[in-house]
Amino acid sequence: MKPGVRLANAFYVMVLPAFLLFFIFHTIPVIQGIYYSFTDSPGYGPANFVGLRNYIALFTDPRVLHAYWFTFLIAAVATVLVNIVSLAIAVGLNGRIKFKNGLRGIYFIPNVLAILVVGYIFNYLFSNSVPALATKIGIDSLSTSLLTKASTAWIAIVILAVWQSAAFNIIIYIAGLQTVPTEMYEASNLDGASAWRQFRSITFPMIAGFFTINMVLSLKGFLQIFDHIVALTGGGPGTDTESVALLIYKGGFQGGEYGYQSANSVIFFIVIVGFSIVQLRVLQRREVEV
Amino acid sequence: MLLVLALLAGSALAGCSSDNRTTITFFQFKAEAQQYFQQLAAQFERANPDIRVVVDNPADPETALRTRLVKNDVPDVMTLNGNGTFGEFASAKIFRDFRDDPVLADVNPAYLSVTGSLGAGSKGEVNGVPFAANASGLLYNKELFAEQGVAVPTTFDELIAAAKKFQAAGITPFYGTLADAWTAQSPLAPLSAQLQPADFFQQRFEGRTTFAEGWRSTAAELAELYRYTQPDPLSKGYEDGTAAFARGESAMLLLGSYAVPQIRDGKPGFTVASMALPATNDPAKTSLVSGVDVVLTASRNGAHPAESSKFINFLMGTKVMQDYCAAQVAIPTLKGLTNDDPALTGVQSYIRSGRIVGFTDHQFIQAIPLGPLLQEFLITGDENTFLRKLDSDWDKVAKRRTWGLGAVIKS
Numbered sequence: 001m002k003p004g005v006r007l008a009n010a011f012y013v014m015v016l017p018a019f020l021l022f023f024i025f026h027t028i029p030v031i032q033g034i035y036y037s038f039t040d041s042p043g044y045g046p047a048n049f050v051g052l053r054n055y056i057a058l059f060t061d062p063r064v065l066h067a068y069w070f071t072f073l074i075a076a077v078a079t080v081l082v083n084i085v086s087l088a089i090a091v092g093l094n095g096r097i098k099f100k101n102g103l104r105g106i107y108f109i110p111n112v113l114a115i116l117v118v119g120y121i122f123n124y125l126f127s128n129s130v131p132a133l134a135t136k137i138g139i140d141s142l143s144t145s146l147l148t149k150a151s152t153a154w155i156a157i158v159i160l161a162v163w164q165s166a167a168f169n170i171i172i173y174i175a176g177l178q179t180v181p182t183e184m185y186e187a188s189n190l191d192g193a194s195a196w197r198q199f200r201s202i203t204f205p206m207i208a209g210f211f212t213i214n215m216v217l218s219l220k221g222f223l224q225i226f227d228h229i230v231a232l233t234g235g236g237p238g239t240d241t242e243s244v245a246l247l248i249y250k251g252g253f254q255g256g257e258y259g260y261q262s263a264n265s266v267i268f269f270i271v272i273v274g275f276s277i278v279q280l281r282v283l284q285r286r287e288v289e290v
Numbered sequence: 291m292l293l294v295l296a297l298l299a300g301s302a303l304a305g306c307s308s309d310n311r312t313t314i315t316f317f318q319f320k321a322e323a324q325q326y327f328q329q330l331a332a333q334f335e336r337a338n339p340d341i342r343v344v345v346d347n348p349a350d351p352e353t354a355l356r357t358r359l360v361k362n363d364v365p366d367v368m369t370l371n372g373n374g375t376f377g378e379f380a381s382a383k384i385f386r387d388f389r390d391d392p393v394l395a396d397v398n399p400a401y402l403s404v405t406g407s408l409g410a411g412s413k414g415e416v417n418g419v420p421f422a423a424n425a426s427g428l429l430y431n432k433e434l435f436a437e438q439g440v441a442v443p444t445t446f447d448e449l450i451a452a453a454k455k456f457q458a459a460g461i462t463p464f465y466g467t468l469a470d471a472w473t474a475q476s477p478l479a480p481l482s483a484q485l486q487p488a489d490f491f492q493q494r495f496e497g498r499t500t501f502a503e504g505w506r507s508t509a510a511e512l513a514e515l516y517r518y519t520q521p522d523p524l525s526k527g528y529e530d531g532t533a534a535f536a537r538g539e540s541a542m543l544l545l546g547s548y549a550v551p552q553i554r555d556g557k558p559g560f561t562v563a564s565m566a567l568p569a570t571n572d573p574a575k576t577s578l579v580s581g582v583d584v585v586l587t588a589s590r591n592g593a594h595p596a597e598s599s600k601f602i603n604f605l606m607g608t609k610v611m612q613d614y615c616a617a618q619v620a621i622p623t624l625k626g627l628t629n630d631d632p633a634l635t636g637v638q639s640y641i642r643s644g645r646i647v648g649f650t651d652h653q654f655i656q657a658i659p660l661g662p663l664l665q666e667f668l669i670t671g672d673e674n675t676f677l678r679k680l681d682s683d684w685d686k687v688a689k690r691r692t693w694g695l696g697a698v699i700k701s
Binding site: 042148149235238256258 | 522
């Protein structure tokens with residue numbers, strides 16, 4: 001027997017457990033969920049097959065449509081902000097500064113904290129500390145909690161989301177920045193390029209791949225936003241800050257509309273995959289051009 | 291070392307198998323009474339050495355129970371809140387039919403009809419045993435009322451006048467806790483019960499009336515009450531409210547008797563009193579909203595029906611119920627038992643004379659976001675939008691579901 005064949009077998013054996021786990025705990029539930037999306041099951045007890053009725057009802061349900069709109073808003077704003085913030089911090093942390101490693105550690109902390117725990121702390125800050133401070137300084141617009149108005153609650157959610165996920169993006173950007181050869185900066189220095197010019201013409205194009213990954217991962221993550229909202233507003237005031245994931249949880253598990261929200265999950269799954277593919281294509285084409 | 295561990299594990303397993311007691315699971319929803327029920331279970335185990343009771347008291351119990359139901363893992367014995375979710379589960383044929391069970395013999399029939407109106411597996415079934423009831427009216431601070439010379443209001447106008455008087459004296463009349471959206475349902479229930487047409491929900495289930503018609507005055511009065519809260523009621527929740535009330539920061543609290551243990555938690559000697567919430571200007575029309583705070587029930591097809599019955603009978607014992615109600619400031623459901631807690635004095639006459647109605651909000655299943663809609667309404671004050679959204683959400687859910695909503699009336 002040729003050694004190559006034996007090697008291939010070994011690879012299959014190594015991949016098999018992961019494949020089985022993925023299939024049992026991911027693929028089968030997905031298929032089950034698709035099945036439930038065609039029933040009126042509450043998740044238990046008797047259920048009937050209802051065809052496409054759940055899907056039709058979804059597109060005429062203002063609560064569902066609002067959740068999609070709200071999720072897209074949060075995801076778009078947070079994705080842009082988190083990339084600006086983390087790229088700026090990463091460039092700073094990559095420079096010749098004191099306590100570089102210590103600072104890098106500190107900036108990474110939000111990533112290891114549980115979002116729910118941090119969320120409740122932010123909730124306290126937004127509903128008590130910020131208004132108290134604003135009243136003292138005399139900023140009327142901030143004297144009531146951001147979380148209590150539909151028009152401002154999303155800002156609080158974005159602040160928490162960006163704060164928390166910047167940590168991970170910073171790490172990726174720092175990794176990216178370290179792949180840029182220092183000779184290029186030395187050469188551009190000799191040519192008299194400004195710091196901004198260096199960033200625009202050397203740094204940013206050189207880390208385009210990392211930018212793509214960060215954009216795709218952030219958008220995917222923020223589309224599934226859940227814990228932040230649970231901790232800050234619980235979907236309120238009213239149902240104004242309900243994201244799609246929260247609505248699926250609330251309606252499916254608390255509201256007893258398992259079938260209906262399964263249909264919503266199927267749609268949401270397609271939407272997220274679609275977004276990620278389009279985004280990846282567009283951003284990677286940009287990488288090639290540079 | 292490994293050998294020792296293996297031996298230990300072996301002996302532990304052997305220990306389990308030599309224990310030939312029957313194990314029943316007891317799902318307990320009430321977080322406040324967690325320890326209390328655990329002690330009761332231990333007491334029951336001592337009296338019945340052949341039965342082991344495993345008490346399961348999860349956080350967010352309704353969701354936890356739903357996830358267990360998905361796995362077809364129905365606990366043997368359960369305590370649940372007598373609300374819309376209970377009715378929903380009952381109509382999904384999850385619970386046992388207690389119709390002919392002698393345990394119901396001494397239960398006050400008023401409470402049986404309250405749980406019956408929530409939903410049942412089929413017509414005539416009784417799917418739960420009422421264990422403790424509550425009174426949802428209005429809690430007030432006796433000392434502040436005496437200090438300001440305000441008499442206990444018996445009409446809606448008097449209630450508003452009292453609120454104005456407190457406000458003029460610089461005391462918050464009602465403490466708003468809208469961060470927990472459900473708290474607004476507490477005053478909603480007595481207001482709507484007194485102001486809606488008598489057969490309103492039956493008509494609504496049949497699609498012959500709307501909330502815009504039947505609940506207009508309810509919405510107006512509810513909005514009026516919330517005009518007398520502290521500024522920014524949306525940033526405070528249930529626990530903030532009970533704590534602030536106990537500190538004397540507000541004269542009244544729009545919550546029921548179930549909040550009393552929480553209020554006394556930090557301040558045991560606090561003189562909290564209660565009254566029925568008047569919605570009209572005719573004191574004779576005032577009724578008390580009383581629901582079943584704790585309903586006992588068992589799995590329909592449980593593996594240990596005899597042991598489960600034994601445990602339910604034990605919990606329904608006179609002494610157990612009396613003690614529980616005293617500890618939790620609840621109203622006993624057995625005929626002849628009363629609770630003399632001073633916090634219940636103001637509503638006692640309604641209970642004795644049976645001027646009791648069930649919670650109207652329990653007719654809403656969870657899929658209709660009543661709490662969030664109320665929260666939004668009380669911030670914006672936009673009555674028309676609220677009633678319209680309530681109607682459209684109700685119709686939408688009714689249209690896309692083939693069961694659940696309205697099962698009460700059909701059965």
